[in-house]
Amino acid sequence: MKISRILMISAGVISTFLLVLFIQKLKSSSIISRDSLDSTSHEPVIGTFELNEQKMTYSFSHYFLKLDKHADAGSINKLIAQIPQAEHLIITILMPGTDFASVPNLLEEVREGDYDAKIEAFCLALAKRSGTIYLRWNPEMEVPVKLHPWQYQAPNDYIEAFNHFCKLAKSVFPAVKFVWGPAGYPGSDEYWPGPAFVDYISVTINGKSESAATAFPDVKDLEENVRRKIQRMRMFGKPVLVINAGTGSEADLKAALAKAAAGTRLNAKLLYQTQDTASTSKVTQRGAPLVGVYDPKELLVNSGLIGAEHVFVDLINVQNGQFERDFNAIVSRQHDVIVSVEPWHNAAVKKDSNVLSNVINGIYDAEFAEIYRVLSTSKRTVYLRFAHEMEIPIHRYAWQSQDPVLYIKAFRYFMHFNGSKNRRIKKVWGPAGDRGAIEWWPGDDVVDYISIAIYGLPDKNITDPEQQESFETVYNRKRYRMRLVKKPIFITEFGVKGPEDFQKRWLEKAAKIIGNAPEIKGVSYFNLVDNPKVWGDIPAPDWSVSKQTFQHFVKTLSTAR
Known part of the structure; x- marks a missing residue:
């Protein structure tokens, strides 16, 4: 009796399981795909830029497809059949073709394989077509807006999803080519997926x-x-397609x-x-990092805790001899010198907005x-830094918000100036480490160290010290932005405001991060x-620390590496 009852229960469980499978299959077969050819998107390729090519060698046809997860071969074939044959066909895939809020975990779903069946079916159908086919997947990912579910996402999440898509597509359709499609907005480089699958940008x-x-700010001149x-694509070594995504004149854009x-x-x-040299430069720093201060009130310079002092130098400081006095004072204390040259405030030129x-x-x-x-x-x-924080889109300094080429020329001019071959002078390129x-980047030959600035205050309107970012958070974000140029890092400016106990905790955590980062010189x-x-009407932040708090930072740092 017991055996019979067990068999009856088992049979019931199996029947229920089979029924569930049948219902799921029935539901799946009744799903209507939301795939569509987006006829509203007409974005012609105006031309191609290649460093050693004078003009585009062929033209592209360009179409947009909205794809969901549903992998029905029949509907996919019908969809692809709507696209005219072309010798060179770019298909921009919007996966899925919905708004930002509807699929908040899109990139994770792609990485986890939720779209794999669709990608495989789609590429199998594409492989039957003639001509060269280029796939451009979920473009304009770097623009900080929320029009699409793949925007406003962490760079690594996008990169992993992009490469997952490309790897799978390539395995099914080996002849396919890929276009990585940023808008070209500042910070595009953060989403660079690497060269493995990218044929065009x-x-x-x-x-x-x-x-x-x-x-x-918008760049008004076309x-x-x-x-x-x-x-902005110069670091990647790929041809660049320029696409007219608006209503502007194609003739004007071609001329531009x-x-x-x-x-x-x-x-x-x-x-x-x-x-080539930038990509092969080695970070060799492995010893304890040098500790310095910018301390014009001389509260820490005689503490025995530091090995370097920082001095900011404008042109008047040079003209009136103040720079030499400050430099000699630092040297007399047996410290190395961090010199930040600010090429403005020239006594002979009252308005020096054209400093570069x-x-x-x-x-x-x-x-x-x-x-x-x-x-x-x-x-x-001497750690020589010139015209720092040039990339921030403000006008605190006269060399900010300027043409990068002009900046690069000025930086190289200064670093190649007479006397610059002194081996004791280390050349420091000093962005803030902000987006873009x-x-x-001025070139491998004029940079020994990269300098970034790390302050805990993410927004000047924040008054609660606890709302400040950790050193680790800021450093990881800024270090990632420097990943394309392999140089050691010298953090020439960092600070945190707030009560002493908060500063002490913040700096202790910072010391542990610094001590375990061999790239930090x-x-x-x-x-x-x-x-x-x-700072306008808002009180300027006070980054000052007590000698005791700074001593705790240095002690923690000495035991961290």
């Missing part, structure tokens, strides 16, 4: 995503806009591309000459000669209130 002009973005976009291409080729030696052009045109040669003369008087190591910084704390003039 596309940038878009006047796209919907970029029109909705407010993170950076030729400059195109040029900046293609130059021709001028942008000519201007880029004119500066090709400047922009592209360090590609003045650098290139030799206007400041006398001051530069004096700087290098002073540096040569000491046997201490790599656009201002040194750090320099900003021991002062920030410049009140740039």
Whole structure:
């Protein structure tokens, strides 16, 4: 009796299981695919930029497809049949073709294989077509807006999903080619998926995503806009397709591309000459990092806790001899020197808004000669930083929000100035580490160290110290942005505000991160209130720390590596 009852229960369970499978299959077969050919998106490829090519060698046909998860071969074949045959066909895939809110975990779903059946079925159908087919998957990912579910996502999440899609598509359809499709917005490099699957890069002009973005000011001049976009792709070594994503004149855009291409080729030696060497440079720093301070009130410089001091130098400081006095004072304390040269406030030129052009045109040669003369008087190591934080889209400094090519020329001019071959002088490139910084990369031969700034305050309106970001959070974000250029890092500015117990905890955690990051050569704390003039009606943050708190930081750092 017991055996019979067990058999009856087992049979019931199996029957229920089979019924569930049948219902699921029935539901699956009744799903109506939401795939569609998006006839509203007409975005022609205007032309191609290649460094060594004068013009596009062939034309592209370009169509948009909205795809969901449903893998029905019949509906997919019908959809693809709507696209006319073309010798070179680009298909931009919007997967899925829905708004941001409807699929919040899209990239995770792609990585986890939820779309695999659809990708395989789609590529099997594509493989039957003639001509060369290029797939452009979920473009304009870097623009900080929420028009599509793949935007406003972590770069690594997008990269992993993109490469998953490409790898699977390539396994099914080996002849397919891929187009990585950023808009060309500042910070595109953060979403670079690597060269393994990318055959072309596309940038878009006047796209919907970029029109909705407010993170950076619009570039009004069409030729400059195109040029900046293609130059943002210079690190990747792939042809760049320029796509007209708006209603602008195709003739005007073609003319702008021709001028942008000519201007880029004119500066090709400047922009592209360090590609190979930058990728092979080695980070060799493994010892304890150098500890320095910017401490004009001299509260920490005689503490015995530091090995370097930071001094900011403008042109008047050089002209009136103040720089030499400050430099000699630091050297007399047996410290290395971090020198941040700010090429402005020239006593002879009241309005110095064109400081980068003045650098290139030799206007400041006398001051530069004096700087290098002073540096040569000491046997201490000098970390020489020039025109820092150039990439932030503000106008705190006269060299900010300028043409990157102009900045690069000025940086190289200064670093190649007479006397710059002194081996004790280490060349420091000093972005803040903000979005798009790599656009201002001046070349491997004029950079020994990368400097970034790390402050706990993410927004000037925050008054609660606990709302500040950790050193680790800021550092990881900024280090990632520097990943394309393999140089050791010198954090020439960092600081945290708040009560002493909070500063102590923040700095203790920072010391542990620094101590376990062999790429960090040194750090320099900003021991002062920030410049009140740039904070308006809001009190400037006070980054100053007590000697006891700083001592705890240095002690923690000494045991961390």
